[in-house]
Amino acid sequence: MAYFEKVEPHDGPAAGLLENLGGRFLPADLWAKVAGMAAEKDLIERRVVLPLAEPERDARHGVRPPRSIALFGPPGTGRPPSPGVSRPGSAGRSSSCSISRLADEGNLAAALRSAFARIAELERVLVFIDEVEEIAPVRHEPAQPGGLHGVTNELLKLIPGFRERDERLLVCATNSIRSLDPAFLRPGRFDYLIPIGTPDWAARSAIWSRYTDGRAEVDVAALVAASELFTPADIEHAARVAAQTSFERDLEAIGGGAGTHGRLGASTDDYLAALTRCRPTVTPAMVDEFSADITAHARC
Template sequence: MTAWTIRDFHSQDVEGILQLWQSLRENGVDPVYDLSEVLASCEKDHAVVAVQGEQIIGAAVGRAAHDQGWIVFLATLPVFRGRGIGTLLLAAVENRMTAHGLNKLSALMPETETRVEAFSNRGFVVKKNLRYFERRIPVQRAERGALEELGGRLLPRDLWDRVAGMVDEKELLERRLVLPLAESELAEEFGVVPPRAVVLFGPPGTGKTTFAKAIASRLEWPFVEVFPSRLAGSPDGLAGALRQTFLEIAELEHAVVFIDEVEEIASQRSGEPPSPMQGVTNELLKIIPAFRDQPGRLLVCATNFIRSLDSAFLRHGRFDYVIPIGLPDAQARAAMWNRFIPGHLVEHIDVAALVSASVGFSPADIEFAARSASQRALEKAVFDGVAPAERRGPVTADYLDTIAETKATVSDAVAADFLEDIAALART
C-alpha cells in the first residue's frame, strides 16, 4: 500500500475536504463548525491534509485569534482511523499556528464524537463543566454596505414581544408569515410555499408599521423601508428609482421590505393617455413577480385605504395574504395601558376603567392619552407647588380626563367601512 504523507492544503483539495466532511456526517457526527466556515479557514487560515497517492485521507484545519488558536476541523476517512494520522495532522497544523505567537490551542467537539485519541495524544486536556453557546449574526459583513445604502437596519430582537396586546393579529402573523419563513425546510417538507408578499390594511394608527417591524425583528432579518416620496426626486423618475431600489435589495440574503401608504403608488389606474403615476403602478406590478422569485425576502405593503388600490395589485399570485389590522379589543387595550402606565404606578390605577373608557381607540390614541396624562401630572407637580415627597405621578382621574379629551382617530364611519373591507377583500 502506498505510504501517506502530510502537506499544506491546496485549493484543489476542496473536494477531498467535502468527502471528509460527508464521512463524519454519515457516521453520526455533526461537526461544530459549518462546512462554509471550514472551507473559508482552509483558504485563509491554517490547514494541512494527509494524502495517499492522489487521495485526501485526512485533514486538520486551525484558526488563530490573537494568542488563542482553535481547531475547527479534524477528520480522517473511516478506513484510515486508528493509524495515528489524526495525531500527526494536529501536530502539523499546530506547528504552523504556533509560529504566530499562540499560547493556547483549543478544540470544540460534538458529544457524538468518540474518537478523541488524536487530541489526547497531542496533550489536549478535556475541560469539564463547560457549556458552548453560539449565536448566528443575521447580517454578513459583505451585506452591510448594501444595507446601509438602502437605509435598512436590524431591529431589536425583542420587538415582537413588546407589541402589546393584539393577540389574534400576532397569532395570525406568527402562523401565516413567521412560521414558514423561519422554518423554511420544515415548511418544504409539508409542501408549504413560504409567503413572499403580504398587504396589511386597516384604519390609521392601528399598528401596521409596528407589525411590519415586529415581523422583521421576529425573523431577525434586516428591515428596509421604501419611501416613494424620497425616490420621486431621482433623475430616473420614481419608476426608475423604484426599479433600482429593488435591484439593490436583491443583493441582500434576507430582508423584510416595507412600503407604507402603498396606495400612493398603486392606486386605481384610469384615463387616457396613461399618467406618470400609472407608469409607477405598472412598474411596481412588474417588480413584485420578480421579487417573489427570490427566497429569503418578504414584501409588506400597508394601506389605510385598501379600496383605492388597483384591482390588479391585490390579485392572487402577487400577494399571498391580505390581512386586516383593526382596532384593539378589550384585552389588547388592557395590555397597552399596562405598557404605557409607569410600572411603579400600575397597581394604583384602575386599568379596567381606562379600558372601558377607551373603546374605539387605536394603539396610537392610547399611547397619546397615556403620555398626555403623564405630562399633565408632571406639570401639576412642578408648577402647582406640590411638595417633592407628595409627588406621585398620574392617577386614574388624570388618565380618564385625557381619554375624554382625546379624539379617536377612527370614526364610526371608518370602522364600518373597515368591516366591509374585511368581508370583501381580506385573504388570511
C-alpha cells in the same frame, strides 16, 4: 423568522447596501413586544412565520412559503410593528422603502426599479413599504398626464421578479385598500391580504400599563374601557395630557407651600379626563368601512 435566523456580520458590503436603502438590522424581541392582538398575531404566525420557519415540512405538504403579504386597517392602528419584526431569537435585515425618499430622485418609477435592483443584491431581506397606496393606486384609462399610472405598472412588474427568489419577504401596508389597483392585489402578487384592526383590550391594557408605569393606584381596566377605538398614538397623547396635568398640579402645590411636591403621578381621574379631551383617530364610520373591506378584500 427562520430565514433570517442565520447569524450575519453587521458590517461589510451588504450592511452598507442595506443602509443606503434605508434598512436596518431588526432587534430579536420585537415580535414578543407586540402585546394583545392575539387573533392577528396567531394568523401571521400560522400563515407567514411557520411556513418560513419549517421549509422542509413545507415541501412534504406542498406548502410554498409566502413571498409577499399586505396588511390593511384603519389609520393609526399600528400595522408597521406587526410585519417589521423577527421571531424571538432571530436576527434579520429589514429594508424600509421610503416613498418620499424615492420620489426625491425625480423619476419615481425608475427610482423604484433601481431600489429593487439593489435589494436583489442582498441574500435575505424583508422589505416593508408603508402607505403603498401612494405608488399603486387604481389606474384609470386613459392614463392621466403626470399621474402614477406608470409607477403602478412598474411595481406590478417588479413584484413577480422579487418573488422568484427564496429568503425574502415583501410586506406592504395601507389604510386604504380600496384605493389600490385590483391587479396589485391579485394572487400571484400577494399571497395574503391580512386585516389589522384597532388595539384590542389586551393590547390597550399593555399600552396603558406602560404609560402609567404599572402604578397600583391607577385603574388600568377603567382606562382600557374608556379608550375603545383609540390607537396607540391616541393613547400616548392622552397619557401625555394627563402627565402634564399632574406636573402642573405639582408645581401649584409647591407654590402654595405644600412641601416639596404634591401627589406624584397622574391619577385615574387625570387619565379619564384626558381621554374625554382627546379625539380618537378611528371613528365608528371607519370601523364600518374596515368591516366592509374585510369582506371585500381579506385573503387569509
